[in-house]
Amino acid sequence: MTRSFLRDPIPEVVLSRVLEQARHVPSAGNTQGFDFVVLEGDQTSIYWDVTLPRERRETFRWSNLLDAPAIITIWANPDAYLERYSRSDKQATGLGQGMEMWGTPYWL
Structure with missing residues (x-):
């Protein structure tokens, strides 16, 4: 597992390839009953503000995790x-x- 990231933006073509590959993972009955939501830029900061309050960040073991330029969330249906x-x-x-x-x- 990667826990340290550069803040450099991820090229759209790379994100698209990752998501296309993820779309083909095994699922029950080959249902593929999930969607992806990609957060980038300011959206990642908002995500961390909601999920990891600032007062906990000082003691968060993997602080460089918060530098990830994109966060992919998976939503099951x-x-x-x-x-x-x-x-x-x-x-x-x-x-x-x-x-x-x-x-x-x-x-x-």
Whole structure:
């Protein structure tokens, strides 16, 4: 895991390639029930203001983590998995009937 970053902006072509590769990671039923939100520039500062209050930053072990020029957040869509598993090729699993049918919520 990388915990120290340069503040240099990441070229858009590089971010696009990373996101395109991430789009193809394995997912239950090949559902791909997730979206990415990319934060850059001032948005990263706002993110850290919300998630790591300034008073905690002085003792934060990996302070250079906050220098990352971009933050990619991943948002799961459980309904996409329910819809996928309600289709004919997955219907027999019963997983399309509701989130409570999933012993493990693979969208987390």
